[in-house]
Amino acid sequence: MIYEGKQKIWSEYQKEIPDDHYFYVRSCIRQSFFPASERTLLDIARNKLGKDIFETEHHTTCGGIAYHSDTIPQETVMTIIARQFALMAKNGYENYVCSCITSFGLYCETLETWREFPALQEKIADNLWKSCKLEFAKPKFLVHASDLVFKYRNQIAAKGKYKLVNIKTGEPLRVVEHIGCHYSKMFPSKGVGGAEYPYVLVGMVEAWGGKIIDYPERRHCCGFGFRQYLIKSNRSYSLSNTHKKFESMAPFEPDMIITNCPGCPYFLDRWQYVIAESQGKTYGKDGRGIPVFTYEEVAGLVMGYDPWDLGLQTHQVPVEPLLDKIGIPYDPAKKYLGKDGKDIGKPIQPSCLK
Amino acid sequence: MGKLYDKLMEDYRLKEGLNACINCGTCTAICPAAEFYKYDPRRIVDMVQSGDDSVIEELLKSETIWYCGECMSCVTRCPRKNAAGLIIMALRNLSIETGLFMESEKGRQMYILAKDLNHNVLNYGYCVYPRNFPYEGHPEAGPVWEWEHAHLDDVFERLGANLDGDGPGAMRKIPAENLEQLKRIYDITGATERLEKIKQAGLKKAAELGLTEEEYIQKLYTEGTKMHLNHC
Structure with missing residues (x-):
């Protein structure tokens, strides 16, 4: 495809990426095989560019690989995701950046499914409270860490x-x-x-x-x-x-x-x-x-x-x-x-x- | 429409993923799995939208629903915005729920996936945990991983990770109270029940074959017939 054609496509797919103040969530595979990559991202963003990227030790896997290997139900992975989002809000953030692509796709799918099925969202919020005593929240902006480096x-x-x-x-x-x-x-x-x-x-x-x-x-x-x-x-x-x-x-x-x-x-x-x-x-x-x-x-x-x-x-x-x-x-x-x-x-x- | 079809339609992935397929075959043309496996997502979606329980039962027992890699390449290209990959996930879900996954060689592999991945999630808070990724099981990871795995603490320390350490950082130790929360999530959302179902079905099969659990795992992990591949 000619370059000008691609530029037209790109102009149709613009995405708002906030400049600063993110809740950062790691990737199971990235941490296991490329741990220095995550460290480099945080060092560049925080120490070279002066950005606020917050990480808590309390976040976990999103469960994405277990889910896409069909071992756990959709409701399980959605409740784990709700827990991650709740930690973001609890720590005072509304911009969510994740290191993992499987997670990113799953977050997009989950947010879209919740939007289409509000009763399911209510059920997940209830699950979250019962299991973790955390308040349900959703990010204002969801980005992948490569979006941030693009920014x-x-x-x-x-x-x-x-x-x-x-x-x-x-x-x-x-x-x-x-x-x-x-x-x-x-x-x-x-x-x-x-x-x-x-x-x-x-x-x-x-x-x-x-x-x-x-x-x-x-x-x-x-x-x-x-x-x-x-x-x-x-x-x-x-x-x-x-x-x-x-x-x-x-x-x-x-x-x-x-x-x-x-x-x-x-x-x-x-x-x-x-x-x-x-x-x-x-x-x-x-x-x-x-x-x-x-x-x-x-x-x-x-x-x-x-x-x-x-x-x-x-x-x-x-x-x-x-x-x-x-x-x-x-x-x-x-x-x-x-x-x-x-x-x-x-x-x-x-x-x-x- | 039958009971299995009705059950399938309760799955949000099917509600999201099936919008009157026109059988154009674009999904099959783009599918990485279809190139190597005897796999045709176009045909599977058509079988599902027939609503015929005998046809759906055939799928739930089949090898073919386990060939998809869930890359979702099919979603981008479908002119009707169907998602064959999501339909496959719903079929696999029902196959496990009904116990029919034990009828296929690929379905029986669920025993290892359920055991290993969720052991990592519930005990460490990660789907992948490098200490549980031995070179012996992954020779394709190469001599560099053989070296790295043998010196995991040193390499991770060199790279600024926090392997099994307190506080934030790569591969940190997830606090016990957070692992307990994951366990409670598993308990109330059906994951614990599903894992137990897969475990019991596998152990029963191992006993039928006269194998110990470890021998059964090795069989599932390493043995595969060529009947799955296109060129065989």
Whole structure:
């Protein structure tokens, strides 16, 4: 699709994102596999941009993975969500920002269902009081954490030390953006730019100097599929979907992938390892993979954070070739050290994936 | 219309997700599951809107309702704003409620999902808890996860997380009173009852097969027939 056409679509899907004062809720997968990403988001928002982002230790999972694996009823997950919203109000906030895409989609679905069925909302409020003695409340504004970084993208660029530009050629890096399915496929109006051509990551990449590349399977799912990944004997579903995406994007020679979903970067990173080790096929140049990043990690790189503080050593596809392209310095000797330089060993190198 | 259909229509996901499907097949064309599994959401939605209880019972016993990945890609493209993914969720819900999920290989996998995910939710406050994500069960997580999992406390400390610690932060310890609230939510909203139903059905099946619980779990986790896939 031509760029002007996308701009027209984007203009139809504008979303109001308050600038400040948020109640922040973490993601189960993000915390487990990319804990430094959440820390980076909070550090940038609070300490670099001076925003008020509040977190309480009393919030929990939204139950989304248990719900989308069909293990708990809809009424259960709605009451857990009502508890999260009640904590927001109890702490004096009305803007709610969540780190997880599954959560975000579920919050959108829940609020819409409550709007259409007020009696159900009353029942959930009653459940909440009976179980937690908390007052029912709803957020005035609901955003995903990538919406927030989209909102701050120009401020991040202004304070940035690096651009998504090849330091040797001066050319913008070629970036694939991957949006988590539950960000806007169910409710296009709730995502920046809609569902067909979401703008949330495109806006960040453009502001930070990179160039988005289009490819046929751009909107295809990473393949998590909840039960399709969690059960080992179903896992070929997950692998097959990631494989389909990489086969589609490879001819366009991307330098990197940026994602806004907690699970997608894990799958796009790890399945490259599996494809390389089992088939001998890699999608980057010279036997390398295509490095995959969270949007918080990319924001952190642009702002000049140390790559190992961002947790990039926990990726399976090495990120160093990309750091070299941008000209970001790093100390290879410190890559796998623990806190204060503690020696905690290092991973075994894969036999095929460089 | 039959009793199963009426029961299905009580589900808010069906009320939201079924708006007179015109059978165009767009959902099937866009569906990631349909590409790999013998799965056709167009046909499933058509079967549901027939309202015929014998047809719906066939679905509730089937393998096919368990192939969806709940990505909801179908929702975006449907010209009638149907949501095949939500209809699947309602079917799975009723399949569990009626006990018919035990009739299919994929349905029986509910035993592991219910046990593991909700163990994490009720004991730690998270759906995913990294200490319970062993490399041995997830070799695809690669040698970097093998290393990370073996040094989880050190890596999380290095990355500024708060693994099992007090106060806020990534993977903090959720206070006991909050876990008790989750348990009460489970009790009054039917989750506890559902988990027990899935557990008892699984244990009964394990006993029929002469397997211990652990052997049954391993069987469910690792054994799968190729009949599910399109090319087989």
